[in-house]
Structures are given as C-alpha cells and as structure tokens.
Amino acid sequence: MRELFERFLWSSRLSVMIGVLACIVAAFVVFIMGVKDVLHMLELILSYLTTGSYQVRNELVMVVVEILDTFLLGSVLLIFAFGLYELFISNLKAAEDSVAGGKILVIGSIDSLKSKLGKVILMMLIIKVFSYFTEMKPASMLELLYMGLIVVLVALALMLSKDKK
Numbered sequence: 001m002r003e004l005f006e007r008f009l010w011s012s013r014l015s016v017m018i019g020v021l022a023c024i025v026a027a028f029v030v031f032i033m034g035v036k037d038v039l040h041m042l043e044l045i046l047s048y049l050t051t052g053s054y055q056v057r058n059e060l061v062m063v064v065v066e067i068l069d070t071f072l073l074g075s076v077l078l079i080f081a082f083g084l085y086e087l088f089i090s091n092l093k094a095a096e097d098s099v100a101g102g103k104i105l106v107i108g109s110i111d112s113l114k115s116k117l118g119k120v121i122l123m124m125l126i127i128k129v130f131s132y133f134t135e136m137k138p139a140s141m142l143e144l145l146y147m148g149l150i151v152v153l154v155a156l157a158l159m160l161s162k163d164k165k
Contacts (some may be wrong), residue, residue, distance in 0.1 A: 013088045016085070016089065017085075019084055027077035030070060030077060037067045037070055047133070059123060069127045070129050072123055126154055133147065
C-alpha cells in the first residue's frame, strides 16, 4: 500500500505539465502582442517622419517602452515554464547542450528559478519606472528630489541583483 501511494505521489508531479504548457501558450500570446506593438511603432515612426510632431514622438517613446515590457513578460513566462519543467519533470537536454541554454535556462533549484525570475521582473519594474518618468513633469524641487531618490534606489537594486563572482 505504501509503495503504491509513493508511486502515485511521485507521478503526481507530472500535473506540473499543465502549468508548463499554459505558460508557454501565454508566452506566445504575449510575443504576438509584442509584434502587434512593433507594427504600431512602425506606423508611429512613419507618422513622426512625415509630421515631426512632438506628441507623436512622445507616443513613440512610450510604445517602445511598452514593447520592452511586453517582451520581458514573455521571457518571464518562458523562464518560469522551463524552470518548472526542469524542477519537477526532467532536465532539458537541449538546454544543457546549447551555449545560450547553459546561461539562462538550466535551473537546478527553486532558489535558482526565483533568482532568474527576480532579475527579469526587476528589469520590468525598471522599465515601468522609466515609463512613469517620461510622463511626469515635476512641479517642485521636492518632487525632483523624489525622482532622484527613486533612480538611486533602482541603481542599488540593480547592483544588489548582480551575480557574485
């Protein structure tokens, strides 16, 4: 009875495949959204080249920031899918054999997965802060000081997220 239960328990790890497949599908959907945003960006570039409008330029900058954010979100979903698969199902032989795979996709533990996801999420947050800064017009010296403080905190977060050699 115990052996049967342990075999069932071990096999239940395969239910993680539902999450892996869902993350991969979601990543492809997000990448398609990113491609749509790139097409919108090309339209804005043509509009900016013909009109030279400052308003179109500002919208173009925001669209570029959104494109970065979108593709980073797709990357987070893929990294999470790869990590779940490697932790619960099996090592990805193709990733181990690949030069690029060895750098980003080989996940050995939950901490490794959290670290990789954390770095990509930090980059997404930095992009969001940048997009907020492009819209903000500081009305006082105090607001400008707060913006500077945020930049220092972002730089500190980036410094602390670096791998220690």
